């Protein structure tokens with residue numbers, strides 16, 4: 001074989017090798033048209049005359065999730081609805097009704113005023129410590145006589161300094177205030193860290209006639225993220241409970257009475273199923289688990305179903321994906337990854353969300369994102385046409401739910417109503 005021939009042979013062998021490797025690494029076709037569930041939802045959206053990005057809640061799944069949660073608590077714990085993760089008054093109400101609870105955790109002063117006005121029978125625990133000026137704003141705006149903040153509202157206090165600010169506010173206005181103490185059970189997002197701090201704070205509360213100690217709040221979502229090498233979730237959960245017990249015991253010692261009857265709040269969606277009745281808490285909070293965004297696809301929530309979707313119309317459906325400047329490579333790119341063959345431009349985009357149906361859609365990493373008309377790629381197995389619907393799952397609820405206007409409520413057959421979001 002002459003040198004030219006040998007070179008040609010080696011080049012051909014290299015190309016064949018690379019081709020073989022590419023073939024071996026080539027992803028399979030993951031595309032498929034909408035399954036029946038999404039076909040029915042598409043029909044309902046069309047019949048409702050919707051034609052823009054819409055947040056849809058599957059009401060049957062929402063209520064099924066509420067039933068799972070209620071069953072899981074087995075009557076051992078009260079349930080507190082986390083309003084921030086379900087930011088719509090009718091949505092919060094639907095969950096409260098189904099789980100038969102009046103307990104709400106609220107994170108935002110305007111929402112607190114709305115709840116006091118619209119749901120005056122609720123009992124509210126703040127989920128984060130509010131600047132004292134926000135607390136003052138709540139009282140300034142509060143007119144609803146049926147909601148008595150002195151009885152139905154617990155402010156969350158994370159430090160001695162904040163407690164003194166609240167004591168001053170209570171004194172100035174001569175209003176009784178119930179004080180719940182945030183404790184750090186391992187998340188390290190603030191709150192009281194040790195029982196010495198607790199003793200000082202309890203001293204202030206006990207000596208003020210307007211302040212009442214209402215309980216503790218210890219939140220531990222970090223537990224499910226702890227790697228096995230350092231003990232994993234079981235060890236972290238145990239540690240969190242040990243810290244919680246130390247505060248409960250110290251409070252009982254200091255006060256000389258039981259705190260069992262107070263609000264001992266814990267958990268969130270990722271951890272609520274880890275509670276088995278032996279923990280110091282007497283009530284558990286959760287919100288996201290009721291709609292299950294993708295961040296909550298966790299082993300501890302395996303029996304909850306996704307109940308919230310972004311539905312958006314296809315604007316354009318192209319048989320070939322072309323990236324500006326790389327047009328000659330379109331065929332090669334589609335061969336290398338059959339899931340990049342077609343291009344679908346959707347109405348809106350770049351939400352905190354993951355394409356869900358049809359199967360196998362993804363954002364093109366070279367083309368990038370758009371909030372106006374986002375390109376999604378899919379394989380030749382997907383037959384989407386303009387005006388068809390694409391469904392995505394939000395990664396979280398609290399921010400994403402607020403981006404679409406009223407929530408479309410789907411009963412499995414039709415869009416039955418619209419729930420205003422909290423703005």
Ligand SMILES: Cc1ncc(COP(=O)(O)O)c(C=O)c1O
Pocket residue numbers: 082085105127128219267268269270285286287288289
């Ligand atoms: C204090 C507190 N409790 C509970 C939760 C749980 O909310 P979710 O169930 O939506 O995760 C949160 C969420 O941020 C929180 O801050």
